[in-house]
Amino acid sequence: MAMMENTAIVLIVITLFFLVIIVGLLTVLIFKLTKGSTNLVNSSQPNSGEAPHPDVSKTEFHPGIIERMKEMERFKPKRSELFCPNHPDEPGEVTCGICDMLFCKACIKPFKSLHFCKEHIPLIMRHEWEEVMTVKTSTQNPEEGVELFEAKKRLFVDKKIPTYIETHYKINVDQDYIETYLVVLAIRENVDSVKKYLIESHP
Numbered sequence: 787m788a789m790m791e792n793t794a795i796v797l798i799v800i801t802l803f804f805l806v807i808i809v810g811l812l813t814v815l816i817f818k819l820t821k822g823s824t825n826l827v828n829s830s831q832p833n834s835g836e837a838p839h840p841d842v843s844k845t846e847f848h849p850g851i852i853e854r855m856k857e858m859e860r861f862k863p864k865r866s867e868l869f870c871p872n873h874p875d876e877p878g879e880v881t882c883g884i885c886d887m888l889f890c891k892a893c894i895k896p897f898k899s900l901h902f903c904k905e906h907i908p909l910i911m912r913h914e915w916e917e918v919m920t921v922k923t924s925t926q927n928p929e930e931g932v933e934l935f936e937a938k939k940r941l942f943v944d945k946k947i948p949t950y951i952e953t954h955y956k957i958n959v960d961q962d963y964i965e966t967y968l969v970v971l972a973i974r975e976n977v978d979s980v981k982k983y984l985i986e987s988h989p
């Protein structure tokens with residue numbers, strides 16, 4: 787009986803011993819496999835050996851792409867631009883149709899289909915505004931609309947000429963799609979110069 791118990795214990799010890807060895811071997815195998823795969827990734831890149839540094843990967847971009855990225859940075863709103871210019875603690879929620887700045891709800895009023903800041907609401911009220919041009923945009927060519935809004939911003943920032951853009955939608959029932967028209971409006975005396983600027987800025 788004691789003999790049987792002893793062999794059972796020996797068997798258990800041997801089994802445990804092999805289990806430990808198997809687990810150890812598996813760990814080594816897995817470690818080698820993962821190391822091998824990272825080596826594979828590294829070898830596909832030139833100048834391997836060192837971990838890729840963010841600055842190094844940046845210089846790998848085409849100069850044209852870097853230029854475009856810098857260009858995009860300019861359009862990114864700065865932190866200060868995310869808050870109402872009159873209330874630095876209030877987040878800006880609505881953009882003014884004239885100056886394109888973000889204002890809190892207390893500082894901006896709806897008028898027609900747009901919103902205007904306190905500075906520009908009187909400008910809208912006191913002048914005769916006329917249609918300068920209408921641009922039809924499509925989902926196939928949304929660039930056209932983006933260009934128009936950028937030209938409008940430049941007109942205001944660089945030339946101090948205020949304009950606003952109304953968006954009109956027309957549902958084409960037959961063909962079941964929505965047409966978008968962007969209508970540029972300017973103060974009557976500026977209509978000609980705005981038209982000239984927009985045509986010239988649009989190649």
Ligand SMILES: [Zn+2]
Pocket residue numbers: 882883884885886887902903904905906
């Ligand atoms: Zn404004």
Ligand SMILES: [Zn+2]
Pocket residue numbers: 870871872873876889890891892893
């Ligand atoms: Zn405000």
